[in-house]
Amino acid sequence: MPHSEANKLRRQVSTLSEFGKRALRSDDIDGLLQEATRLVSDAIDVELVKVLELVPGGENLLVRAGVNWNPGVVGHAEIPAHEGSPAGYALYTNQPVITEDTQREVRFEIPKLLIEHSVRSTVNVVIRGEDGPFGVLEVDSRQLRKFEQDDIDFLQNYANLLASAIDRVRIQRELAERALRQEMLGHELQHRINNILATIQAIARRTRAKSQNLDEFAKAFEDRLAAIARTHALLSRSHTSTIDIREVLSQELSVHGAVEGENLKQRGPAISIPAKQAEVLSMAIHELATNAVKHGALSMENGHIDISWDAHDRGNENEFQLRWRERTSPIAPQPARRGFGSEFLEKSIPHMLHGRFERTFGSDGIECTVSFLLDQNDK
DSSP: OOHHHHHHHHHHHHHHHHHHHHHHHOOOHHHHHHHHHHHHHHHHTOSEEEEEEEOTTSSEEEEEEEESOOTTOTTTOEEEOSTTSHHHHHHHHTSOEEESOGGGOOSSOOOHHHHHTTOOEEEEEEEEETTEEEEEEEEEESSOOOOOHHHHHHHHHHHHHHHHHHHHHHHHHHHHHHHHHHHHHHHHHHHHHHHHHHHHHHHHHHHHHHOSSHHHHHHHHHHHHHHHHHHHHHHHHHTSSEEEHHHHHHHHHHHTTOOBTTTEEEEOOOOEEEHHHHHHHHHHHHHHHHHHHHTSGGGSTTOEEEEEEEEEEETTEEEEEEEEEEEOSSOOOOOSSOOHHHHIIIIIHHHHSSOEEEEEEETTEEEEEEEEEOOGGGO
16 A cells, blocks of 8 residues: 555544544534534545535535635535435435536536535535434535545545434433423422412412301312312313413313303304413303302303403503303392402402403393403413
8 A cells, every 4th residue: 555545544544533532522513513524624635625414394405514615605505405416416315426527527416606616526425313314524626536435435434423423412412401391390390389289278268268167168169179170180181381261161161061052152262371370260260150150140041151252462462351241030139248259350360360350240140351461471
């Protein structure tokens, strides 16, 4: 073997070893890719080297890293990823693609980027990741050059090393993100448990104050806890931090005997209510429905409940409004003693939802309005 060839091989082996050590330590993909292009340029004695990343959608390849390219190329320039370009052809065939003379190439079109840089000979090798190709490692010579098999093998080995480094960093980041998610979920769970306990304590305290005896307290307290449980069951099934308003209404009203198309009519757009606000709103619906069973539309054969809702933009905020209209005859007299339900509706909605509750008694029933700003930070 000629002395120059032996030196070249030693240099390439040393380059692979040097980059391999760094690839095991670093979690900076951009830094790894940029260092890779520099080391390849030195090892194979080619001025222009770049790493092309397959962008989402798979239509183009972005020049993610590179050496000796004109300003504005790295991080911005893109070339087609289909088989009509050298790099795209490498992806298409999943094999190294060598062009000994760009002016005589007939298999594909030479990208404008290479023409602008007076490139005459190129090699493209695929960077094969575990979940599909990351992209292409490309070396571009401004002079006509016949790349030897040793060069091709070196570049493919280097691309494989790059792929392993990229996969390792990706997996480490996914694990770190998963651990962070678990930590955040733990904090959120603790926060929700604390909120639930605080809500239960407040309900117990107020229900006790408004109850005439232990049996009345037990029944009212159990019904209100059941309303909270139904809301949390909805949240668990949806796997999100919001609940659609129709689900909250339908579930709570069906428990109290309201049937769509018979004694109930609901209308309004799909609106997602953040979890914390949905919990309070479900309690409000529970109290309205309970009052309807005791004194209103659900206590009589000819009773009917009409519910509508909407949301309106208020600058950077979104205001939700729900209208509850009960019609029945004869009208039950307004209770002389104010219970927990009335107190909850009139005090807790302003306090817990920072909203408004309005109730009007008419000649044929009652009308209630609940309105509050949807919490954008809890979605």
